Amino acid sequence: MTDILxxxxxELGVFxxxxxxxxxxxxxxxxxxxxxxxxxxxxxxxxxxxxxxxLEEEHPIGTVSVNxxxxxxxxxxxxxxxxxxxxELVESVLMRYSFGNSVCVSSQAGCxxxxxxxxxxxxxxxxxxxAGEILSQVYxxxxxxxxNERVSRVVVMGSGExxxxxxxxxxxxxxxxDDKGFNMSMRNMTVSTCGLIPGIDRLAGxxxxxxxxxSLHAPNDTIRKKIMPVASKYAMDELIDAxxxxxxATGRRLTWxxxxxxxxxxxxxxxxxxxxRIRGINSVVNxxxxxxxxxxxxxxxxxxxxxxxxxxxxxxxxxxxxxRSLGRDIDGACGQLRNRAxxxxx
Numbered sequence: 001m002t003d004i005l006x007x008x009x010x011e012l013g014v015f016x017x018x019x020x021x022x023x024x025x026x027x028x029x030x031x032x033x034x035x036x037x038x039x040x041x042x043x044x045x046x047x048x049x050x051x052x053x054x055l056e057e058e059h060p061i062g063t064v065s066v067n068x069x070x071x072x073x074x075x076x077x078x079x080x081x082x083x084x085x086x087x088e089l090v091e092s093v094l095m096r097y098s099f100g101n102s103v104c105v106s107s108q109a110g111c112x113x114x115x116x117x118x119x120x121x122x123x124x125x126x127x128x129x130x131a132g133e134i135l136s137q138v139y140x141x142x143x144x145x146x147x148n149e150r151v152s153r154v155v156v157m158g159s160g161e162x163x164x165x166x167x168x169x170x171x172x173x174x175x176x177x178d179d180k181g182f183n184m185s186m187r188n189m190t191v192s193t194c195g196l197i198p199g200i201d202r203l204a205g206x207x208x209x210x211x212x213x214x215s216l217h218a219p220n221d222t223i224r225k226k227i228m229p230v231a232s233k234y235a236m237d238e239l240i241d242a243x244x245x246x247x248x249a250t251g252r253r254l255t256w257x258x259x260x261x262x263x264x265x266x267x268x269x270x271x272x273x274x275x276x277r278i279r280g281i282n283s284v285v286n287x288x289x290x291x292x293x294x295x296x297x298x299x300x301x302x303x304x305x306x307x308x309x310x311x312x313x314x315x316x317x318x319x320x321x322x323x324r325s326l327g328r329d330i331d332g333a334c335g336q337l338r339n340r341a342x343x344x345x346x
Contacts, residue, residue: 001085002059005033005132006171009180021051027180034181037139039063063136064090078144082137084109088126091158092137094144100152101145105137107169108160113194116227117217117259117290117298120159129160131171138176154184157192157213163199170203173210186210192257194230197242204249212246213255213286214239218265219273227264240277247282254283259290260306262299271309275316285313288323 007015012026028046032038041047041055064082067089071078078094090106111118112125134156142151154176156162162169169191177186190211193199200212216236218224224231243254256278260266274285287310289300301309306322313320 001062003130003132004029004059004061005063005135006130006175008171008175008178019054025051030178030180033061034135034175034178035183037143039139062132064133064140066140078141080137080141082140084129084133090129090133090137092141093158094141094151101149102153102155103138103141103151104155104158105134106158106160107134107156107162107165107172111160112164113161114229115194115215115217117261125160125164128165128168131168131175134168134172135175138182142182152184153188153190155190155192155213157190161194161196162191163193163196163203166199166202170206173208187252190255194228195234195239196230197234197238200239200242200246204246207249209250209252211252211255212243212250213257214243215259216256216274217259217261219270219277223265223270227261236277240281243283244281254281256283256285258285258287260287260301260309261290262301262305264298266301266305266309268308268312271312272316275313275318279317284319284321286321286323 009026009030012030013023016025032044038044041052062085064084067081067083069080080092082090088109090109093104095102108128109126110124111121114121138151156169173189176182176184186209190213192213194215221231221236247254289306292299310320310322
């Protein structure tokens with residue numbers, strides 16, 4: 001199948017040239033796909049009917065389809081389960097804040113990183129997503145919003161490790177930012193990584209103002225190795241150095257993601273050690289009580305414990321936020337809905 005949605009302007013120009021069509025077809029189609037959110041050729045009313053029919057038959061637009069949507073009764077968070085053309089399932093989450101609508105998208109079907117607190121990795125990695133499949137998640141969610149609203153921020157933090165699908169994710173970000181399409185500011189895009197240092201350095205060399213979030217989740221290598229296999233390959237000091245290089249190259253403030261796990265990384269001594277490591281770096285710690293994953297046997301600390309950890313970091317000169325734990329009543333943790341749906345298919 002021709003991956004139309006993943007094509008940039010030049011590639012669409014070549015595609016239509018090979019069909020014997022004029023060059024301006026590329027601009028027409030790019031606008032329909034990325035600005036108007038068309039999911040079929042027949043929607044493109046300024047294309048000749050004979051061309052639409054031919055394209056529909058020979059080159060269908062391979063977007064994802066909505067398998068189901070769950071809406072949280074607690075906070076209105078919407079979780080989407082999307083089905084890909086080969087039957088694989090991925091998740092996206094719409095989070096509505098006072099400052100705008102943020103969508104967390106998946107970059108892979110499954111994940112091979114093996115983090116102990118994450119449901120995405122329970123069944124391993126099925127495959128990478130194409131740029132078009134990641135874009136389709138954004139466009140579907142955006143199409144569900146009221147006419148006076150749009151998706152204003154994107155976080156590549158759903159199922160999968162974005163830097164393990166580097167080419168697909170970078171192409172997705174560039175297409176999403178194109179001023180002839182969706183035109184989202186790259187300053188409103190965040191890529192989250194568990195700590196693949198070569199990918200971080202490569203991303204720094206792209207010269208793109210993308211925000212970088214690092215799934216740190218521990219104050220030292222000993223704890224980190226217990227919950228994140230990637231820590232056995234990349235030491236924390238090396239990871240922090242790579243993140244500083246990213247900041248130096250881009251000027252974008254870093255975010256340290258820290259999921260508090262009861263009895264594992266939530267002590268005040270952990271807060272002290274964490275602050276010693278990152279104090280002085282232009283960054284913020286984003287705390288969240290971990291979403292419980294039954295298969296992992298890990299629990300979240302109570303609100304008092306979270307608040308104590310936050311206050312300790314602030315007292316030691318570290319900027320910190322506490323992220324709302326959204327969607328707990330709708331399989332909120334990454335991968336939970338996908339895994340449950342996959343089990344039903346078996």
